[in-house]
Amino acid sequence: MTEQRFKVGIVGLQPGRSWAARSHVPALRMLSEQFEIVGVANTSLASAQEAAAAAALPRAFASVAEMLAAPEIDIVTVTVRVPSHMEIVRAAIEAGKHVYCEWPLGNGLAEAEELAALARARGVLGVVGTQARVAPEVGYLKQLIADGFVGEVLSTTVVARGGGWGGMIPDKKNNAYTLDQASGATMLTIPVGHTLVALREVLGELAEVSSVLATRRGVALVAETGEQVPVSAPDQVLVSGVFASGAPVSVHYRGGLPWNGDGFFWEINGTEGDLQVSAPLGHTQLVPLSLRGARGDEKAFQALEVPASYLAGLPADPVTGNVARVYTRMAQDLREGTHTAPSFEDAVAVHRVIAAIEKAAETGHRATSA
Numbered sequence: 001m002t003e004q005r006f007k008v009g010i011v012g013l014q015p016g017r018s019w020a021a022r023s024h025v026p027a028l029r030m031l032s033e034q035f036e037i038v039g040v041a042n043t044s045l046a047s048a049q050e051a052a053a054a055a056a057l058p059r060a061f062a063s064v065a066e067m068l069a070a071p072e073i074d075i076v077t078v079t080v081r082v083p084s085h086m087e088i089v090r091a092a093i094e095a096g097k098h099v100y101c102e103w104p105l106g107n108g109l110a111e112a113e114e115l116a117a118l119a120r121a122r123g124v125l126g127v128v129g130t131q132a133r134v135a136p137e138v139g140y141l142k143q144l145i146a147d148g149f150v151g152e153v154l155s156t157t158v159v160a161r162g163g164g165w166g167g168m169i170p171d172k173k174n175n176a177y178t179l180d181q182a183s184g185a186t187m188l189t190i191p192v193g194h195t196l197v198a199l200r201e202v203l204g205e206l207a208e209v210s211s212v213l214a215t216r217r218g219v220a221l222v223a224e225t226g227e228q229v230p231v232s233a234p235d236q237v238l239v240s241g242v243f244a245s246g247a248p249v250s251v252h253y254r255g256g257l258p259w260n261g262d263g264f265f266w267e268i269n270g271t272e273g274d275l276q277v278s279a280p281l282g283h284t285q286l287v288p289l290s291l292r293g294a295r296g297d298e299k300a301f302q303a304l305e306v307p308a309s310y311l312a313g314l315p316a317d318p319v320t321g322n323v324a325r326v327y328t329r330m331a332q333d334l335r336e337g338t339h340t341a342p343s344f345e346d347a348v349a350v351h352r353v354i355a356a357i358e359k360a361a362e363t364g365h366r367a368t369s370a
Contacts, residue, residue, distance in 0.1 A: 005036045006098075006331060009073045011064055011088055012080035013040045014047075015054030017174075019102065020079040023286075025055050027324035030314065034331045035075075041067040064088055068095040075100060075330075081177060082184040086111045093118050093126070100330060102129040103285075104193060105347040107184030112351040116344035126344035127330045130285065131322035132198040133342050134329065136310035137289035141268075141275065142202045144304070149293060150270025153243075156203060158195060158251045160282030161263035162187040165235040166256020167217045171224040179220055179231040186233035188213065189354060192253050194285040195266075196353055197342070199249065203268070206249065206353050206369045209241035213361040217255065239357055241369070253282055264289075276301060286318050 008028060013020040028035045039059030042048040048060035061067040067076065068091055076092040078085060078101040086106055092099050093115070105128050106112035119126035132138055145153065165187040169175035177183045178190075200206065213234040220231050235255030242248055257263065264279035264287070273295025279287045292301040312328065315321040329341035356369035 003034070003335070005032075005034055006074045006334065007036050007038045007072050008075045008077055008100075009038050009061070009067045009070070010040045010077045010079065011067070012042065012078065013051040013055065014042075015051055018079065020077070021051075021055065023319050023323040024077055024079060026320045027327055030320065030324050031327055031331070035327060038070070038073055039067070064091065068092055068097060073097060078102060082107050082189070083177075086115065089115050089126075090118060093122050093124055096122065096124060098125040098127075098330075098334065100127045100129065100327070101344075103197075103347065104184055104189045105344060105351065107182075109348070109351040109355040112344070112348045116348045119344050125330065125334055125341075127326065127333075127341045128344060128347040129323070129326060130194060130197040130342040130347065130350065131318070131326055132194045132285040133201045133346075134325040135198070135284070135289060135318060135322050136306045136312075136316070137277065137291055138198050138201055138284075139310045140304075140306045141277065141291060144275060144293070145202055145268070149273060149295060150268055150275055151272030151295075152270055153203060153245065153247045154269045154271060155248045155250075156199070156266070156268045157249070158199070158253075158264075158266045160191070160195065160251075160253050160265070161258045162191045162235070162237075162253045162255050162282050163257060163263075164255070165217075165231075165233060167219075167235075168221045168223055169229070170222075172222045172227065172229060176220075176222070176229050179229060179233050181232040181234075183233075187253055187255055188234060188237050188357065191282045191284070192237050192239075192251070193350055193354060194283060195251070195253075196350055197346075198284050199251075200350070200353075203243055203245070203247065203249075205244045205349075206356075207242050207244045208366050208368045209239055209353070209356050209360050210366045211240070211357045211360040212236070212238040213358070214238075237357075241366075257281070272296065273298075274301075275304075285322065288316070288318055 041061040052060040214236040263281040266277040291304040356367040
């Protein structure tokens with residue numbers, strides 16, 4: 001017997017370029033036995049109609065309110081800019097819809113806490129798009145640590161490039177808001193936030209942090225027009241801290257792109273060996289990750305291939321594959337009452353770490369992240 005499919009409405013679909021177009025639509029279509037995309041709501045009916053036509057979706061809603069009033073919608077997927085998350089997610093929860101919201105959940109810890117509390121009170125499932133948690137490489141890395149590949153974890157270090165905070169943006173309309181600290185969509189909250197998810201998944205909770213947040217480029221050049229725009233978001237994020245296990249951690253994110261395509265390096269040092277993770281960029285949620293390890297008497301690192309079982313029958317491509325893996329877990333949680341997908345509660349925990357990093361940078365003192 002075929003199970004009933006969950007019907008999804010997407011908020012914020014721009015043909016050919018938006019994250020929803022690149023990842024959510026193809027991911028949901030891969031999972032057509034579990035999900036059906038009903039339609040899209042954008043800032044105007046004309047925009048929604050254009051998006052629906054381009055993606056061959058059956059319905060364009062005149063507004064988010066009209067989508068939320070549609071009884072056939074089970075899940076609302078929110079893929080708009082961070083400052084709009086609070087209003088749309090709150091309205092969806094109050095309408096009794098389950099929600100898949102892209103990360104960050106809110107513009108700061110307080111908004112995330114409010115949304116998580118509201119979802120609990122209304123009995124709806126809130127899922128957040130922290131896809132690095134479900135990446136096959138992260139899952140395999142977690143298992144290697146649990147199996148004792150490195151022995152006891154002594155420390156871990158991450159050095160990475162954040163991409164868009166390197167002094168130049170492609171265009172003002174779509175990118176300038178990320179340079180504004182008040183937007184909630186900065187290098188700290190987006191690539192660093194996603195990597196904090198992976199660190200916590202593999203190594204556990206961060207207990208306390210010290211940090212430096214620096215904005216070394218006060219302006220950025222708009223490639224499209226040659227205009228200069230102000231920058232208030234940090235382009236240097238340095239964090240040191242301690243996991244609950246006692247293992248020290250060091251993270252340094254730098255704005256901009258790497259010179260040679262090596263934009264992410266994560267090493268886990270243990271009593272019996274070391275593990276390394278590398279990638280072309282520090283956005284661990286959407287780039288392919290490579291694993292290497294060395295232990296015992298080995299004199300060099302060896303590539304570690306992720307077993308096929310960790311792909312869960314979905315593509316290795318992280319853009320669509322990881323989003324599909326989150327949706328797969330969401331469907332399981334809705335049907336079975338489990339807690340396998342990254343939840344609003346998980347999002348709040350990461351927001352707390354980010355708030356502690358901001359507090360430590362502001363005060364110059366170590367801050368707890370519990």
